[in-house]
Amino acid sequence: MTATESAHLLAGKTALVSGVANRWSIATAIARAYRAHGASLVLTYEGERTKPEVDKLAQELGQSVVAQCDVSADQSIADLHGLLSESGMRLNALVHSIAFARKEELSGKYLATSRAGFALALDVSAYSLVALCRELAPLFSDAASVVALTYLGSVRAVPNYNIMGVAKAALESSVRYLAADLGQMGGVRVNAISAGPIKTASARAVGGFTSILSDVAAKSPLRRNAVADDVANAAVFLASDLSCAITGHVLYVDAGYNIMGIT
Numbered sequence: 731m732t733a734t735e736s737a738h739l740l741a742g743k744t745a746l747v748s749g750v751a752n753r754w755s756i757a758t759a760i761a762r763a764y765r766a767h768g769a770s771l772v773l774t775y776e777g778e779r780t781k782p783e784v785d786k787l788a789q790e791l792g793q794s795v796v797a798q799c800d801v802s803a804d805q806s807i808a809d810l811h812g813l814l815s816e817s818g819m820r821l822n823a824l825v826h827s828i829a830f831a832r833k834e835e836l837s838g839k840y841l842a843t844s845r846a847g848f849a850l851a852l853d854v855s856a857y858s859l860v861a862l863c864r865e866l867a868p869l870f871s872d873a874a875s876v877v878a879l880t881y882l883g884s885v886r887a888v889p890n891y892n893i894m895g896v897a898k899a900a901l902e903s904s905v906r907y908l909a910a911d912l913g914q915m916g917g918v919r920v921n922a923i924s925a926g927p928i929k930t931a932s933a934r935a936v937g938g939f940t941s942i943l944s945d946v947a948a949k950s951p952l953r954r955n956a957v958a959d960d961v962a963n964a965a966v967f968l969a970s971d972l973s974c975a976i977t978g979h980v981l982y983v984d985a986g987y988n989i990m991g992i993t
């Protein structure tokens with residue numbers, strides 16, 4: 731492989747990237763990195779509120795199809811499948827960069843989580859990966875790569891992260907089960923990136939988020955926070971053939987914070 735080829739790790743691939751809400755979204759950084767590495771994109775938006783931002787990004791990046799998909803609605807996912815299959819699209823990569831929980835359940839005690847809030851967070855943030863993979867699997871190319879975004883709150887009790895931590899635990903477990911299922915269907919791989927805290931709209935909904943950022947900057951081995959571009963570079967690797975024997979894995983992109991014990 732020449733130096734020029736190695737700079738375009740996703741040349742000839744098509745990647746669906748969900749979860750672009752605005753320019754700070756992790757999905758925005760991933761979409762940019764994927765295009766920079768030569769991929770064509772399908773950018774999905776949840777609803778009319780986020781459509782203008784996604785349209786703008788698609789126009790800026792070029793080679794991007796825009797499609798609506800609210801992952802909490804089976805019909806919306808089926809419509810996405812219909813739209814893509816009508817145009818004969820094959821997907822080499824799928825990025826799940828979506829999460830939602832009620833703001834009131836992202837502060838205070840986990841003990842106070844309501845039944846409805848629990849179901850909503852798990853539905854949008856974890857089940858959606860299963861639904862997307864099942865519906866879109868017929869469009870996956872051989873050796874396609876699925877990447878989901880998760881956070882350390884899945885395996886540690888992080889103050890205020892609460893129900894979202896439980897949803898991320900379900901998401902990470904789903905990554906393993908989906909990897910087991912889809913690996914037997916054309917060698918499709920499923921992995922997660924556990925990103926360190928990054929200032930986005932979703933992150934700001936978590937109580938005390940700023941103190942989480944400063945804790946990582948003070949205590950992580952690299953003495954800094956990971957940024958969206960760090961996550962995007964790892965997402966390029968996971969979508970590329972360089973990671974062809976990696977599946978069912980959770981890759982931490984958090985400046986090493988997760989390895990620390992007493993700090």
Ligand code: 0WD
Pocket residue numbers: 748749750751752754755756757775776780799800801802826827828829830854879880881882924925926927928929930931932933
């Ligand atoms: O510190 C962080 N920002 C971290 C984020 C650390 C570790 C992981 N993550 C994860 C999040 O949990 C999420 O899974 O990264 C993913 C992307 O989050 P983000 O980029 O931090 O946040 P944001 O820009 O808000 O994007 C999440 C988007 C939603 O944004 P808004 O702000 O509109 O709620 O998820 C999308 C929506 O665009 N989303 C949906 N998309 C389709 N259907 C739905 C839905 N029902 N609900 C939310």
